[in-house]
Amino acid sequence: MKILLMEDDAVLSDILLDYLRESWSVDYAFNSEEVYKKLDSNKYDLFIFDINVAGKNGLELLAELREFNNTTPTIIITAYTDTAYLKEAFELGAHDYIKKPFELEELNARIQNTKKLFNIDTNHEISISKNILFSIQTKTITKDSKEYFLSQKDSDILTYFINNNQRVITNEELTQNIWDFDNIPSDATIRSHIRTLREIIGKDKILTIRGIGHKYE
Numbered sequence: 001m002k003i004l005l006m007e008d009d010a011v012l013s014d015i016l017l018d019y020l021r022e023s024w025s026v027d028y029a030f031n032s033e034e035v036y037k038k039l040d041s042n043k044y045d046l047f048i049f050d051i052n053v054a055g056k057n058g059l060e061l062l063a064e065l066r067e068f069n070n071t072t073p074t075i076i077i078t079a080y081t082d083t084a085y086l087k088e089a090f091e092l093g094a095h096d097y098i099k100k101p102f103e104l105e106e107l108n109a110r111i112q113n114t115k116k117l118f119n120i121d122t123n124h125e126i127s128i129s130k131n132i133l134f135s136i137q138t139k140t141i142t143k144d145s146k147e148y149f150l151s152q153k154d155s156d157i158l159t160y161f162i163n164n165n166q167r168v169i170t171n172e173e174l175t176q177n178i179w180d181f182d183n184i185p186s187d188a189t190i191r192s193h194i195r196t197l198r199e200i201i202g203k204d205k206i207l208t209i210r211g212i213g214h215k216y217e
Contacts, residue, residue, distance in 0.1 A: 001025065001120050003111070004044045006035055006061070007077070008053040016048075025110070032056035032064075040181050044072055045120045046111065051078040051085060059088055066093045069173035073114050073163065077102070093153045118163055126162060128201055134158060141200050148200050154180065157193050161206060161216035170213035 003020065005028045007013040008054070013028060020026045025041060029035040031054050037045075047065075049058035056064075062074055076089040079100040089097050098109050119126065125133040125142070133142045139155040141148040145160060150158065156178045161169065170188050179185055196205055207215045 001045045001111070001115055002037065002043070003027070003046045003048060004029060004038055004042070005048045006031070006053060006058060006067055008052045009047075010048070015104075016107075019108075020111075023108070030054075032061040035061060041123065043117070043177075043180075044155045046114055047072050047074040047077055048107075051076060051089075059085070059092055062094060063087070063092045069170070069176050070178065071135060071173075072154075073118050073120075075107075099140055100198075117163060119159065128162075128205065132164070132201055134201075143200060150197075151193075154193050154196055157190075158197055158201075161214070168209050168213050173213070 003019070003026045003029050005013065005016060007016065007029050013030075015025060016030055027038050027044070029038055033055065047062075049062060052057040057122055058076060058078070062076070065072070071093070072096045073096075075096040075098060076094045077098050077100060078085060081099065086097050096114065097167060098110060113121070119136060125135045128134055128141075131144050134140075135142075136155065136159055139150045139152065142152065157174060160174065160177060174190055175184055194206055205217060207217060209215055
């Protein structure tokens with residue numbers, strides 16, 4: 001699991017980085033500008049954003065990222081006790097929230113829960129249908145006892161669809177969340193990846209929403 005931490009408290013950030021790096025791959029950003037610099041060349045499985053940082057705060061940053069269709073799971077941390085911030089964080093797309101001061105073990109438990117909820121770095125197989133299983137780690141689909149090996153991009157796309165089940169996904173959203181900034185695919189390339197997946201798991205699992213995008217069911 002790869003994590004991006006945004007925290008401008010030097011002491012707390014050092015403590016968090018020392019602790020989290022014992023178990024996870026963690027990058028650090030002091031503010032929103034540094035977050036965007038990291039996102040130019042990295043992809044993350046989880047964001048941990050403090051609300052009260054210099055410049056654009058954590059909630060403003062999260063709102064902006066969601067507008068860009070970045071759906072990376074996000075834990076918000078803050079010293080605020082007002083429940084209005086909690087409500088706003090969830091409305092903006094955060095999936096978890098932790099108040100300062102907190103125990104490091106509590107944060108780790110929330111990260112572990114995120115890993116489970118979003119199928120991050122997991123070895124278990126995901127059931128696509130009664131006769132089709134998908135392993136994220138090995139990038140393989142087992143269908144009627146026959147094994148199919150996926151390319152990295154095919155696996156990433158299928159994982160993204162599964163994690164966003166029943167939601168219409170545009171090509172732009174796939175591009176922003178799966179491809180690097182300097183390697184933008186054409187619509188034809190995305191269609192080719194989706195066609196490959198459909199040939200294995202069935203056309204009924206990934207529907208085309210004409211003029212908008214695709215939806216996994």
